[in-house]
Amino acid sequence: MTPPTATEVANGATPPPASSPLLDLLEGFMGELRAAGLPVSLTENLDAMQAVKHIPIEDRGAFKYALAATLVKNNAHWRAFETVFEVYFSIRGKEYALDVVSDGEMPDPDDESLQGQEANGQPGAGGGGDGLTPEELQRMLFQALLQGDEALLRALARQAVKRFAGMEPGRPVGGTYYLYRTLRNLGLDDTLEELMARAREDSPETLTSLEERLERDEYESRIDRLKKEVEAEIRRRLVADRGVEAMARTLRKPLPEDIDFMHASREELVSLRKAIFPLTRKLAVRLARKRRHGRKGPLDFRATVRRSLSFGGVPVEPKFRYPRPSKPEIFVIADISGSVASFARFTLHLVYAIAGQFSKVRSFVFIDGLDEVTSYFEGVDDIAHAVHRVNTEADVVWVDGHSDYGHAFEVFWNAYGREIGPKTTVMILGDARNNYHASQAWVVKEIQKKARHVFWLNPEPSSYWDTGDSIVGEYGVHCDGVFECRNMRQLERFVDNLV
């Protein structure tokens, strides 16, 4: 299972930069970074080559940071970089050789049963700890977590993968499957509570809730570390089995700004939520600047002459006509049913983050009924919380909780239609999958007549539009624009143009 390149690189103590293995490896590495969407320019590529001249590959940490400093210029891309780095460099270096667990990392020597096992076992052949029963393994794991013993944790993580993951060469399953299997066998779900219980026992007095919280944080972070170790070990083994390129391809994940709203996994949603805050802040700053700076107008002749009267007809002080860009009023009408909910959530978040750019923002959400949620955002400085309330408290179900755009629009028109004025921009968010109800497209037509603009943002790829029960085309003819808005990048561009 040992990959051919591992020994080559490990043996080359001072890798001359022109020597092909490392160079080839770096070539592949950069190619993969580009494929993952990181903008790596030629200059940066050359810089990285320069940088690794000064840092030996054996110093893995420094090597990683050297590459990162030259190649990754945006912190949001760090994770993508790390993954690729792990794949390309994780199995290189002796201490990462697959089946050999060095003695330094051997499990707790105090554990008698283990020592006995080890003496009998063949050293080096299968790695230590093979003879452990699952219960012993579990017990040691518990101890390691309790004491926060990093080396032991790492060794145990490897052992666990070896034993529980059931990895077979060439088996076409994803790494997550192995991860799931390993973790399930380790039974980590209850471990946290057990650890907490032990902590409570060990403490002389009862824990205050603050102490409890701190202990819990500590153990959670240790368990997280264990999971990461397990994941890394699985990855190492997969790389060894399938080769670097194939592995990198399967692990390739979109960057936060390219994550598809509709198909984001739970984990991706978390990273999206983290990404949205800096993004909105940047957008707000940019928009505010634009407004402040674009204020040079043509000479206002009339005002200049009027002003010159006070100086005896000499135009001492020329007057200019300042453009006064009108702040649009925004109505957001969002479908928050099932799959498009996260899209609506991010859009609302973004719109409210730059609410200062608009004279008024009103928001409505619907599934088959419709409710105004503007009040949730008033006087709240935590937008995320308000958005959460929208998703849980708004009264949006009329009959069965399946999207009915037609009915929702009708309700909107009857209740709020007259409040739309010539300064209003209406944004409708949704995939227009109407479950074959009546479309009531006349409402959108009426809105368009009264409003300044009507835009439709659709989180589906445009090739899916008007297939199945999607009737975006029927509404689209009455809109000033229908935009595909699948990820943060597209959403940001739209909002930027809107203001």
Add this chain to the structure above:
Amino acid sequence: MDHRFESPAAVRSSLGQVNYLSDEGIAGVVFLADRLGKPVLVEGPAGTGKTQLAKSVAEILGARLIRLQCYEGLDESKALYEWNYKKQLLRIQAERNNESTWEDIETDIFSDEFLLTRPLLEAIRAEDPVVLLIDEVDRVEVETEALLLEILSDYQVSIPELGTIEARQIPMVFLTSNNTRELSEALKRRCLFLHIDYPDMEREKQIVLSKVPDITENLADQVARIVRSIRQMELKKAPSVSETLDWARTLLLLGVDTVNEAEATETLHILLKYQSDIAKATKELSGDKGVRKPGVPRT
């Protein structure tokens, strides 16, 4: 050219000597910046020691720190150089009686004597070792960024009247950014990138121990742990390292040796600056596990 540092480890230990606790990434990038002769763009949340890094590097090198504080509206005459036009005027006035030609005066008034150097030019012309710190570079407009490009890639400044002034030595250059806007590709390309995040618990504890005299190990540990816990909440503004230090000092002044809930929540306003954050943290620290992660996707 002589190198300033032996190895990343050497950087780390000498930074440690001036009470700046770095980590592998920081030390590695500073080392590389020296070896490759490239500027470092330091990014990260406020109060994590970005500016302090430049100061500390200057301290260990025994170099003069030249600082350019960026702000909106910063221009050439504040960043690079300016002609001392009042003095130039005086000169012309004084020359009036003499029979000198216009060419003479012109070459004269556009000479070194009438040049006011601003930080960037000063760093380039310095004879002694200097560290140049361009602070909060994200505050200048995109157009102004272009001013920096020449100096960052070639360490030179072109003055139309005088020609190109090249650096006598390549100074260490640090740019800091709070990431309020995306910096231009051109600028990023010329720099090494370093993201300084909040330190992990162990490092934060060491920072508290080294920066707050007389603090007990136990209290430092607790402080670090509580701060980590608070940073895991979803807050508008997570506590920075400098706020952690302020908090530790306050606790010390109050004569606290083990933090309990009441003391923690009463002094939270030192760590957190928004009322909503304080309310949330108080609620969580006093044991209410109600809203740990608001906005968890509803499926």
